Amino acid sequence: MRLTRTLFMALMLVVSMGAVSAQDQTTIMLAGWSSSDSENAALQAQIDAFQAANPDVAVELNLVPDYDTFMQTGFASGDYANVFYVDSSKLQDWASAKVIAPIGDQLTNVEGIYESLRSVFTYDGQLYCPAKDFSTLTLQYNIDMFDAAGVAVPTTWEELAAAAEALTTADVAGLTVNPELARFLPFLYQSGGAVLDAEGGVALDSDATRAAVQAVVDLFVNGYARTATDLGAGWAGEAFGQGKVAMAMEGNWVIQYLEDNFPDLNWGVAELPAGPAGKATMAFTVCYGVADPESNVSQTPEALAASIRLVDFLTGDEGAMMVGESGFGPMPTRGVAAEPWLSARGEAFKPFVDGAEYAYPWSFPPGFGTFIDTFNTNLVEATKGNLSVDEFVTSAAEAAQEAVDELN
Template sequence: MPRISSVLALLLIGTFATAACGDDGSGTQGEASGAKLTMFAFSSSPAEDSVLRKAVDDYNQQGRNTVELKVLPEYDTALTTALAGGQPPDVFYVNDNKLPDLGKNGALEPIGDKVDNPGDFYDTLKQSFTYQGTYYCAPKDFSTLQLVYNTADFTAAGLQPPTTWDALTAAAKQLTKPGHPGLVLNPEFYRWGVFMAQAGAWPTDDAVTKMTMDTPQMRTALQYVADNHKAGWFGTPAAVGAGWGGEALGKGLTSMTIEGNWIVGAMKNDFPGVKYAVAELPAGPAGKGTMSFSVCYGVAKASQHKAAALDFVKFLTSPDEQFAVTKEFPVMPSRKSLADKWLAGKPELKAFVSGGDYAKKSVFVPGFSTVVDTLTDGIQGLAKGNKQVDEVVTGTQQAGESVLR
């Protein structure tokens, strides 16, 4: 995910505030039609670039406004520079984990509730793009994490997708062989977090006002994954010579991984001969749990064409346009009403969509990235076996309390 340095973002507060002076905050400043807009986007794949360019062309052909699309390889640098210079793009991608910083710094015009039928978006996604009670931008699509497994390996072992932690451990043990742990997953919060959710734990309370690492549920989650690593039934991509879980699965270095629906394109392009399936992650002591990831269409607070920018975002988030964009590659519509229609052509991906109803958002508050880094460092130690659960809990709790204070 593209990231904007939180330190640099804080330095830009004055710039954002100055650029926004004179705006009435209504989101209607500038022309409603006849405007020339600029949109910044980052590339996830050639397929997404192509459908996004077509969407922009379709909008331009309507004749209300003209949008110049810039798909930028150095997205963070370009966006930060534009914001700092007071000449930001009118519309730009905002990663969910950067929304708090941009919201705090006054970079965004709040348009979340101004698109058509805002209640149609998944609540978790709306929460991801809400900061201090303000819903800033509508999500363009989303992904969740689920269990992706090699069907041939499962058939040979006589296994069905596990539905409980005990069953996951048993399956991983049965599928493990030298140099081939049964399950491979990245040692980081953005993967291990699913086990926290399944145990009824999370690093903070829902309001992100206090740390909640120091709980029996958190210890249960971390100990469960650490124990499976110690036994050799779970492994990391690096330990098997892979860059990520999808590569490990594709190269036959594991039989299971925990990844998002972006794995579909990677498997199609890089490992077309590997047969795999997707199942919802096994339930833990507190039930089902996963994490969601999303990007929204942000409108710059300093834009001189806010009404036109909002018109463009309404077009992009309309049901017809969102379905046209998401059907071409495996990100999922952020509108609940499109789920069945989208799945009609991709029934094998149902588990990813189902996760949207119970996924935890991976968004905290400005400056919290250092806490996530601390937790991930601890998780890496647990995976290697050189740290203890209590050490990770205490260290992350203290790091988070410092930030939240």
């Protein structure tokens, strides 16, 4: 009886102590999707380092499947994660819906983040969230095939076309690239074109666009470029790994994939060939969005402060160094951490880092989904020769104009 009572008292004490310490601690949830296991582990290590330095904050890391559905339900109910991944293509949608708060002016040394990555997450003149990490598009080439054909790595459009021609055989295509906007945009920027001008008007109907389309269409019509599907592969990285193609244009995600699946492949990386207007590539990036207290009941003033501190740590100099040293696929967002990333990953991957200086964001205003669909469908037709370059450019400009009109 006595023992029971003592045990009960002890239990009560433990419970009440737990309650006290729970009151002192602010718990915030960080939601995202799963990347590779090594990447997930690196993020957990960053969070552990943050918690060691900030014992008053408890961070729950929550990597969910079907992330968009999970977040949309949360947004609709007004109760969602305090900090969460925001893909660059979602930024304008989510910022205009006011589910993320602009915290750019509350971060330390925000200038250390690459300018191109800051502009991706700037909406209405405000920096909403700092980029977590990023990938750029580069040219991957099969060294054995290049040696056999005696071709140098292309650095211009002309050299790209010549190399693709020389490398194309009955079994192997010179280049694989999907006829879609995300892979076409580098060509457009390399020729000095753009989808929208600085004022938000449509700038597609230009000679620069026509030149870029012509360059891409020529590669396909002559049979030097083929799609991954056409080559019997699921995506460009697979076709490249299987040796069905000599060159591919993919991003950082291709590194780990090729090393895991095709350990024998002898491949190299180069910057995308420059066009008439110079170099350009695409940056695909994700930021840590902080929930807007106005639309999220769990974003209390304490949670908001803790969320900003967490994001500042994860993307600050120290956090970027941790991303760099872990050396997984995507790269740290600060120039200071480029060296550790290269030494962890290998100097051969420098073209990925170099792209950060001249990369354009993968980001569109809300409601541009239909434009992208129309663009992709018509580009496929153009590469098959069913649509002339002029017809294609006119149709793309019209689709963009519709999207812009819808917006205003």
